[in-house]
Amino acid sequence: FFRPPADTTSELATIPAGTIRVELRDPFAHPLASHAVDLGIVRQSIAKGDTHLHDQATTDAAGAATFAGLEIGSNIAYRVSVHESDATFAATPFRLEPGKGSQVVLHVYPVMHDLPQSTQVGVQSIVGIEVKDDRIQIEQRLDIFNGTALAWVPHDVVLRLPEGFTALNGMQQRSDIGVDAVSGEGARLRGTFPPGGMPS
Numbered sequence: 001f002f003r004p005p006a007d008t009t010s011e012l013a014t015i016p017a018g019t020i021r022v023e024l025r026d027p028f029a030h031p032l033a034s035h036a037v038d039l040g041i042v043r044q045s046i047a048k049g050d051t052h053l054h055d056q057a058t059t060d061a062a063g064a065a066t067f068a069g070l071e072i073g074s075n076i077a078y079r080v081s082v083h084e085s086d087a088t089f090a091a092t093p094f095r096l097e098p099g100k101g102s103q104v105v106l107h108v109y110p111v112m113h114d115l116p117q118s119t120q121v122g123v124q125s126i127v128g129i130e131v132k133d134d135r136i137q138i139e140q141r142l143d144i145f146n147g148t149a150l151a152w153v154p155h156d157v158v159l160r161l162p163e164g165f166t167a168l169n170g171m172q173q174r175s176d177i178g179v180d181a182v183s184g185e186g187a188r189l190r191g192t193f194p195p196g197g198m199p200s
Contacts, residue, residue, distance in 0.1 A: 031063025
């Protein structure tokens with residue numbers, strides 16, 4: 001299995017307060033120059049609701065991009081993301097701390113849509129079943145692990161459900177990964193499955 005390098009988010013006193021420095025790397029830790037980086041900004045307010053803002057920068061020859069002059073506060077969260085083909089790679093949302101900036105190291109992978117027979121992508125499943133008065137409710141967790149150096153973006157991959165199923169609800173995640181109901185068929189996978197996630 002390919003062992004992907006870790007994405008990291010670090011608070012550093014050497015980076016000015018209110019600044020996010022992003023370093024983009026390929027699967028083998030080489031810098032990615034001239035690549036667009038998106039910064040999502042969420043300002044939370046009980047009175048006014050959440051406000052979503054967006055900024056963008058481009059990496060330099062060293063694969064680095066900088067966002068400066070950003071607000072600091074417990075009600076403001078930042079999310080760094082990158083698009084490659086139809087894949088999305090993103091860091092976990094975080095907040096800026098007073099007196100420090102943040103450094104985000106994010107890896108970007110080539111994309112595959114079809115799975116060759118020899119590819120190392122697997123699924124681990126945990127299933128729970130509850131019998132109701134007039135139906136059976138099934139909860140299923142799927143852990144998909146990818147042992148290649150490519151990101152898998154499935155196209156029209158449908159997990160078949162029993163004939164006559166009445167409803168499908170997918171858990172909301174902080175990523176583009178999820179399932180969509182396909183009437184009469186089952187659950188269609190969507191999102192970006194980067195390398196990693198192999199069970200220990």
